Amino acid sequence: MTFCRSLDGRPLPSWYDEAKIGIFIHWGVYSVPSYTSEWFWIDWKGKPSPNEKYRKMIDSFMKNNYKPKFSYQDFAKDFTAEFFNASLWADIIENSGARYVVLTSKHHEGFALWPSRYSYSWNSVDVGPHRDIVGELRKAILKKKQVKFGLYHSLYEWFHPLYLADKANNFTTQDFVNNKISLEMRELINSYKPEMFWSDGDWEAPSSYWRSPEFLAWLYNDSPVKESVVVNDRWGSDSMCKHGDTYTCQDRYNPGTLQQHKWENAMTIDKNTWGFNRASNLADYLTPQELMDELVSTVSCGGNIVINVGPAKDGTINPIFQDRLNEVGKWLKVNGEAIYSTKPWDNCQNDTATSNVWYTVNKNGADLYVTMLRWPRNGVLDLGCPELTRTSQVSMVGLPNVQLNATEENNILRITLPDKVLAPTNWGSVIKITNFKVL
Numbered sequence: 001m002t003f004c005r006s007l008d009g010r011p012l013p014s015w016y017d018e019a020k021i022g023i024f025i026h027w028g029v030y031s032v033p034s035y036t037s038e039w040f041w042i043d044w045k046g047k048p049s050p051n052e053k054y055r056k057m058i059d060s061f062m063k064n065n066y067k068p069k070f071s072y073q074d075f076a077k078d079f080t081a082e083f084f085n086a087s088l089w090a091d092i093i094e095n096s097g098a099r100y101v102v103l104t105s106k107h108h109e110g111f112a113l114w115p116s117r118y119s120y121s122w123n124s125v126d127v128g129p130h131r132d133i134v135g136e137l138r139k140a141i142l143k144k145k146q147v148k149f150g151l152y153h154s155l156y157e158w159f160h161p162l163y164l165a166d167k168a169n170n171f172t173t174q175d176f177v178n179n180k181i182s183l184e185m186r187e188l189i190n191s192y193k194p195e196m197f198w199s200d201g202d203w204e205a206p207s208s209y210w211r212s213p214e215f216l217a218w219l220y221n222d223s224p225v226k227e228s229v230v231v232n233d234r235w236g237s238d239s240m241c242k243h244g245d246t247y248t249c250q251d252r253y254n255p256g257t258l259q260q261h262k263w264e265n266a267m268t269i270d271k272n273t274w275g276f277n278r279a280s281n282l283a284d285y286l287t288p289q290e291l292m293d294e295l296v297s298t299v300s301c302g303g304n305i306v307i308n309v310g311p312a313k314d315g316t317i318n319p320i321f322q323d324r325l326n327e328v329g330k331w332l333k334v335n336g337e338a339i340y341s342t343k344p345w346d347n348c349q350n351d352t353a354t355s356n357v358w359y360t361v362n363k364n365g366a367d368l369y370v371t372m373l374r375w376p377r378n379g380v381l382d383l384g385c386p387e388l389t390r391t392s393q394v395s396m397v398g399l400p401n402v403q404l405n406a407t408e409e410n411n412i413l414r415i416t417l418p419d420k421v422l423a424p425t426n427w428g429s430v431i432k433i434t435n436f437k438v439l
Helices: 016-021 040-045 052-065 072-078 085-097 131-140 161-168 175-191 212-221 288-300 317-336
Strands: 021-025 100-106 148-154 195-200 263-268 305-308 356-362 367-372 381-384 393-396 406-409 411-417 429-434
Touching: 016 021, 016 305, 021 317, 021 411, 040 052, 040 072, 085 317, 085 367, 100 131, 131 148, 131 175, 148 175, 175 212, 195 317, 263 288, 288 305, 288 317, 288 356, 305 317, 317 367, 317 411, 356 393
Parallel strands: 021 100, 021 305, 100 148, 148 195, 263 305
Antiparallel strands: 356 367, 367 429, 381 411, 393 429, 406 411
16 A cells, blocks of 8 residues: 555544544444344345355345345335434443444445435435434534544445446446545545544455545545544555554454554444344343453553444334443443553553453553452452552552552462452452552
8 A cells, every 4th residue: 555654654643542432333224124234235135145144044034024026225215213313322422431433424335324415315315214314413422522423434335336347347447436435535524524534345446446545645634634533444455454543454353462553443242243133132242241351451452442333223222232331331430540541551461360350551651550350259369460669559449548458479469359349340340559660
């Protein structure tokens, strides 16, 4: 990818690293059948189907529930959004403790959630809810002082004739990009001013086909969000995990070790899909503990986490999604100082004495946070990484004025915990060590 140094070397806007936690929202026409996944259309009608198992399931589903010759486009009229309440969504996001949101403005199906001039009759104002979904959510989010507004945008569209023609020409032509994609991306930026622009659908063609360098040069130098916008790494088949303000590398990316470049774990509460699936059962959703494990390990290794929910076609967010986000929010209200605006501890991210402990340090590196995701049965926490000084103090976040007894023996720091019933939060507790030994 031929990016100039000014683009690849652009400093990361500070808000993003400080935020740590975002919410992803996958919502579109695929939310009407809400079956298998958001790839419903291509799995059903792709030649060949990317997922033959799902194709057979969808064939049976359509035969049993819809009239012959029912098309994917026919679903759009039932994307009604009658219960979509942007203010309620904004409250759910704020209460989760997330500091930014990323809404799918357009997924690979090509359906736009705004009145795009470049998606006539295939957008949320012309058909379906007859509402500017992007605009309504942006307006509601802007009222939340601690939450930034971001947008996801898919570069490619499975069945757009211009894209298929360019693909047939081995991407030596750029009619799809020149007449649609480049124009609609600028339309989104100029109209809604997102502070995160999350690109996807890039992998079939190089960045030169997508004209990504030109777009990013405009975005960083001349756009209305040039100072604050953050982009990911999905700008062409030659870009992922190589170019961008933050690297996603792959879906649900969590390397478990400190990375040299800022990265993001884009993951889902429903383990199998980004869109809402009515057929999902309880076992298909992450438990609150699993979600906290993912969040804490991500932040300790220098990443941000963006947690996906898939609303239903009527605009409701399933209570199981709300419950999981609410649990995250309750935990962060107590323990947020160990997450927001922290840095990874260079010496150690995951403790050698227990796999259930992860570390962060505050901005100036003076305080060490030890996030203990499981309470030890004997009430004593053994740590192999930290060392104390004469002035060290050891306490539990959420238990003010309670100092914990800590001793060192054979390179192990042993901390005696309070009674478990005093734990200030579920799903993990945080030990704070001040004036610890810096190696």
